[in-house]
Structure formats: C-alpha cells, structure tokens
Amino acid sequence: xxxxxxxxxxxxxxxxxxxxxxxxxxxxxxxSYRKAANSIRAWPEQLxxxxxxxxxxxxxxxGKRLAASITEMLHHGTFPELEAAKAEYPAGLVELTxxxxxxxxxxxxxxxxxxxxxxDALLHAIDSGELGxxxxxxxxxxxxxxxxxxxxxxxxxxxxxxxxxxLAERLAAELLEHPAVLSATPAGSLRRMQETxxxxxxxxxxxxxxxxMDAVRELPAVARVLGSGETKTSVLTTSGLQVDVRVxxxxxxxxxxxxxxxSKEHNIALRQIAKRAGMKVNEYGVxxxxxxxxxxxxLGGTTxxxxxxxxxxxxxxxxEIRHDTxxxxxxxxxxxxxxxxxxxxxxxxxxxxxxTDAHSTLEENRAMAAELGYEYxxxxxxxxxxxxxxxxxxxxxxxxxxxxxxxxxxxxxxxxILKGVELNIGADGTVDYAPDVLARFDxxxxxxxxxxxxxxxxxxxRLLRAMESLYVDIIGHPTGRIIGRRDPIALDMDSVLARAxxxxxxxxxxxxxxxxxxxxxxxxxxMQHGVRIAIGTDAHRAEHMRYMRYGVATxxxxxxxxxxxxxxxxxxxxxxxxxxxxx
DNA sequence: GCCGTTTTCGGCCCGACTGTTTTCAGTCG
Numbered sequence: 001x002x003x004x005x006x007x008x009x010x011x012x013x014x015x016x017x018x019x020x021x022x023x024x025x026x027x028x029x030x031x032s033y034r035k036a037a038n039s040i041r042a043w044p045e046q047l048x049x050x051x052x053x054x055x056x057x058x059x060x061x062x063g064k065r066l067a068a069s070i071t072e073m074l075h076h077g078t079f080p081e082l083e084a085a086k087a088e089y090p091a092g093l094v095e096l097t098x099x100x101x102x103x104x105x106x107x108x109x110x111x112x113x114x115x116x117x118x119x120d121a122l123l124h125a126i127d128s129g130e131l132g133x134x135x136x137x138x139x140x141x142x143x144x145x146x147x148x149x150x151x152x153x154x155x156x157x158x159x160x161x162x163x164x165x166x167l168a169e170r171l172a173a174e175l176l177e178h179p180a181v182l183s184a185t186p187a188g189s190l191r192r193m194q195e196t197x198x199x200x201x202x203x204x205x206x207x208x209x210x211x212x213m214d215a216v217r218e219l220p221a222v223a224r225v226l227g228s229g230e231t232k233t234s235v236l237t238t239s240g241l242q243v244d245v246r247v248x249x250x251x252x253x254x255x256x257x258x259x260x261x262x263s264k265e266h267n268i269a270l271r272q273i274a275k276r277a278g279m280k281v282n283e284y285g286v287x288x289x290x291x292x293x294x295x296x297x298x299l300g301g302t303t304x305x306x307x308x309x310x311x312x313x314x315x316x317x318x319x320e321i322r323h324d325t326x327x328x329x330x331x332x333x334x335x336x337x338x339x340x341x342x343x344x345x346x347x348x349x350x351x352x353x354x355x356t357d358a359h360s361t362l363e364e365n366r367a368m369a370a371e372l373g374y375e376y377x378x379x380x381x382x383x384x385x386x387x388x389x390x391x392x393x394x395x396x397x398x399x400x401x402x403x404x405x406x407x408x409x410x411x412x413x414x415x416x417i418l419k420g421v422e423l424n425i426g427a428d429g430t431v432d433y434a435p436d437v438l439a440r441f442d443x444x445x446x447x448x449x450x451x452x453x454x455x456x457x458x459x460x461x462r463l464l465r466a467m468e469s470l471y472v473d474i475i476g477h478p479t480g481r482i483i484g485r486r487d488p489i490a491l492d493m494d495s496v497l498a499r500a501x502x503x504x505x506x507x508x509x510x511x512x513x514x515x516x517x518x519x520x521x522x523x524x525x526x527m528q529h530g531v532r533i534a535i536g537t538d539a540h541r542a543e544h545m546r547y548m549r550y551g552v553a554t555x556x557x558x559x560x561x562x563x564x565x566x567x568x569x570x571x572x573x574x575x576x577x578x579x580x581x582x583x
Numbered sequence: 584g585c586c587g588t589t590t591t592c593g594g595c596c597c598g599a600c601t602g603t604t605t606t607c608a609g610t611c612g
Binding site for chain 2: 026027028029030031032033035036060061062063064065066100101102103104105106136137138140141144357386387388389390449450451452453
C-alpha cells in the first residue's frame with residue numbers, strides 16, 4: 001500500500017467533509033472534518049509515523065473517530081464512512097463546490113436536476129442554457145457561475161506550491177538515502193517557486209543510473225509508475241501529482257539542474273548568448289563548438305554556477321527570477337540586487353488569534369515566533385465591522401492590549417509583540433473605529449473583505465480613500481485574489497502604488513499559500529515605485545506562521561530587496577517606517 | 584465529530600452580500 005502523506009490525508013478528509021455537506025449532514029460534523037484537515041496540513045510530523053505510536057489524537061481536531069478513520073486510510077487507502085458518502089453522491093460533485101459561486105446546495109441541485117457531476121458538465125449546462133431554466137438561476141447568477149468555472153478551469157491540474165514543495169523535498173531526501181544517489185534536487189517551476197506547479201522534476205546525480213530508477217519506483221509515495229527508462233522515471237504520487245525523476249552523471253549535474261530549472265524563456269536567451277560566444281549549452285554541459293556548430297571541447301557543467309560563469313556571467317541569477325524579464329542583462333552586468341532571503345526575516349506582520357477566528361492563542365503564536373528565530377511578532381485580529389468573525393470591540397481590544405503589555409513586560413529573550421489589527425475597508429473607503437482608538441495601536445492593516453463584484457475603478461477608489469487615513473499603515477492582501485478560486489480585483493495598481501509611495505503606506509505581501517497577494521508581478525512594480533513591503537502569513541493557527549517561506553519566495557520572484565522589506569528591519573526601524581510615526 | 588476552569592452532554596458559525604425571492608436561499612469568510 002503506497003504511503004499517504006499529510007497533504008493526501010488532509011485532502012481525503014476535506015472530500016469527506018464536502019460530501020457530507022452536499023448530503024446535508026450536520027454542519028458541525030462537516031466542520032470537524034475541515035478543521036482536522038486544516039490542522040493536519042500544517043502539522044510538522046508525518047501522521048503515518050504517529051499512527052504507529054497511537055498518537056494521532058495529539059493533532060488538534062483529531063479525536064477518537066478521526067484517528068480510527070485515518071489509521072484505516074493509512075492501511076487501506078480509504079475508510080468506510082468515505083466509501084459510504086461516495087456511494088450517495090459522486091466524488092465529482094466535490095469538484096463542483098470548488099467553483100466560486102457554487103456551494104453544496106447548488107452542486108446537489110445541479111446533479112439532481114441535470115445530472116451535472118463535473119465542472120465540464122456544468123460548463124456544458126451553462127452553454128446549452130439548461131442551467132438558466134432551473135428555478136432561482138437568473139441571468140446574473142449564471143454569468144457569475146460561468147466566471148467561476150472559467151477561473152477554475154484555468155488552474156485545474158495544478159497544485160499549490162504549499163502542497164508540492166514539502167512533497168518534493170521529502171522525495172528528494174528519500175532518494176538521497178539511497179547509496180547510489182549522490183545528489184537529488186527539485187528543479188522546474190518548483191525550484192523557481194511558482195505559486196502553482198503542474199508537476200515535480202527532480203534531478204539526481206549518480207554513477208549507477210539503473211539503481212536510481214529502481215529506487216524511484218520503490219518510493220513509498222508512489223501510487224503508479226507511468227513510465228521508466230534509463231535516465232527518466234515518471235510516477236504518479238498518492239497526492240495525484242506527477243513526478244519526473246532524471247538521473248545524470250555527476251559531472252553533468254549542474255548543467256542538468258540549470259536546464260530543467262528553466263524557465264524555457266530564460267534558457268532560450270542563455271543559448272543565444274552561448275552561440276554568440278562560440279559555445280553551446282545543453283543539459284549535459286557547456287561546450288566549445290567550431291564554425292559548423294560541432295562540439296570541439298567540453299568546458300564544464302558540474303555545478304550551476306560553473307555553467308553561468310563559463311557563459312560570462314559574474315552572477316548566477318536566483319532560480320526564482322529566471323523568466324528572461326531582465327535578470328539576464330542584470331546578471332551579465334553584475335548588477336543583480338541582493339534579494340530578500342529567509343535569514344533576513346525578523347518577524348511576521350499578519351497573525352490572528354483565538355480572540356477572533358483563529359485557533360491559536362497569542363502565547364502560542366509567540367512561541368512559534370521564538371521557534372522561527374524572530375525578534376518580534378504582531379497580533380492583528382479582525383476589527384469590529386467584520387461581524388461574521390465577531391471582530392474585536394474596543395473593550396476586547398483593551399483586554400488584548402493588557403495581555404500584550406503583560407507578555408512584553410515579562411518577555412525575557414522572547415520576541416516582542418506589536419499591537420496591530422486588521423481593519424475593514426468599507427464600501428465608502430472608511431475603516432473601523434474612531435481615530436482616538438486607531439491611534440492606540442502600534443500599527444494597522446486595512447483590507448478589503450467585501451465588494452469582490454465591483455469593478456476595478458470603484459475598488460481602486462476605496463483603496464485610495466482608505467490610504468487617506470494616517471492610521472492605515474499597511475494595505476492587506478491588496479487584490480483579494482484566491483488562487484484557483486477568485487481572480488484578483490482589476491485595480492489600477494499604478495495609481496495605488498503611486499499613492500502608497502506618496503503617503504508612505506506599506507503594501508502587504510500576504511504569504512498565505514493560496515493568496516500570495518501582492519503577486520510577483522505587482523511586487524516588482526512596487527519595487528519600481530519604491531514602495532515598502534510587509535510580508536504577513538495571515539496565520540490562523542501558529543503553525544501557519546511557517547508559511548513565511550512562501551512569502552519570501554514570492555518576494556524574491558518580485559525582486560524584493562531587504563532594504564524595502566519591513567520584515568528585514570530591526571524593531572526600531574520598523575517603528576520609524578510606520579506611517580503614523582513618520583509625520 | 585471534537586472538546587472540556589460549564590468536563591461525557593451540549594455547544595460549536597454567524598452576519599453581510601447578492602440575486603431573485605415579495606420574505607428568503609445560497610455563498611462567503
């Protein structure tokens with residue numbers, strides 16, 4: 001039985017929750033499956049190991065019943081309740097609920113009335129006009145669902161980096177344990193830290209290729225072998241992702257890594273440079289060629305740095321920016337900026353607690369911040385106007401501030417806590433609380449939480465209006481996008497960033513893995529405007545603070561430098577950057 | 584289905600927004 005990793009277990013539990021919801025089960029029962037899935041996804045230890053020691057109930061949200069179901073799943077790939085649920089409604093309906101505008105009720109309605117059991121069938125039902133003939137489905141609703149379908153289809157078959165990266169790292173580590181494997185490195189879009197990836201490429205170096213190919217087929221996470229030859233084996237993992245593992249000779253490892261990291265555009269530009277210099281570069285190395293283009297001499301290719309060096313680069317462009325969008329010219333000129341890196345990060349600028357809709361306490365967040373080696377952290381619970389999560393009232397804030405003061409007073413070597421809040425930008429661009437209350441925070445984030453249907457111009461106006469307030473220090477998840485689910489608002493980003501630069505407003509890079517908002521392209525624009533960036537994980541449990549790595553990766557993709565990154569500053573500088581303190 | 588300074592039952596996730604509904608259903612966060 002192939003081994004299920006935490007992501008795969010979490011996914012099955014989510015499917016179970018979705019099917020129960022479609023079937024109209026008790027909503028709290030549905031919720032418990034989702035809570036457990038969320039908790040398992042962020043859990044650092046593999047559940048397969050914990051199950052053997054009968055310790056599954058240590059995971060928050062996992063009780064006796066779920067522990068039994070998970071154990072069953074680890075042994076048989078499924079559990080009886082899941083099979084029963086799938087017998088009632090096809091699992092394809094779960095896919096339907098992933099479409100924005102379609103929830104469990106509509107999924108079931110579409111299935112019962114039209115036999116729609118997939119997103120493709122839904123699109124067909126929209127096109128044929130069948131959907132519009134169901135009661136309650138007016139023109140606007142159908143149009144809204146169509147947009148949801150289009151967004152879904154544009155991202156189908158791709159996996160969030162959050163799910164793919166830990167899997168790839170684990171596979172590489174497992175391969176490295178094999179004596180024949182000298183190195184194993186994830187390449188491709190994953191190494192470039194793209195927000196979603198379609199498959200995983202791993203480059204291994206070995207003197208004994210066939211032994212490595214054997215090892216790949218034997219990996220615990222392999223569900224099916226798609227193909228296996230002398231230099232490449234393709235497998236499908238239990239999480240449904242395709243993995244291609246290539247094996248090359250040790251002296252080719254750098255060239256292969258460079259070649260398979262891409263991007264395609266970057267490599268084309270590189271080969272043009274080689275050709276002009278009388279050389280050739282491919283996945284086997286860098287070569288000198290004669291006038292006819294025939295290989296004369298192999299120059300190198302053992303390491304990636306060597307490949308770039310032979311081609312005349314004083315700097316190796318970091319994988320995250322290899323898109324042929326200026327990095328080649330800059331690296332050749334030796335003017336690539338130093339990009340922000342994980343070691344620069346001194347704190348997290350967006351985290352919730354049990355005071356509103358999150359699952360960890362302030363102290364648990366601080367313990368995680370300490371584990372991550374931070375100097376400071378923040379509390380940014382939801383503000384009053386967001387009633388759906390019972391945002392903080394002023395008396396509740398005062399209670400929280402007293403707690404922060406007490407924790408800070410007795411902190412010793414522990415990180416310092418800044419008093420923050422996540423305000424809501426209202427329909428008119430105003431935010432929560434009176435100015436005298438806003439003045440008492442160390443800083444405020446202001447975010448949009450409604451009005452996704454408005455046009456870009458209107459939302460741009462709301463953001464510009466919000467930036468009129470001296471107490472809006474940071475704009476949170478500016479475009480509101482959720483990858484694969486909700487498109488970014490079509491903001492006039494140039495205007496927003498220009499205004500941010502004028503007012504000294506900091507823009508957030510929300511590091512939650514399905515947001516990554518601002519995106520790489522917008523970040524680069526922000527850098528050109530000289531706008532400062534604050535990376536925040538938007539943690540809803542302490543473990544989510546580990547998502548900082550996806551924020552840093554996205555920052556690097558957006559050419560964010562430490563001197564414009566709030567998280568890279570010591571506490572005193574952080575304070576001086578906040579707008580309220582700079583007037 | 585989980586959880587416990589209300590501890591083995593009974594609470595947990597509720598209000599804004601949208602569209603089509605003339606009094607509310609469904610989705611979303």
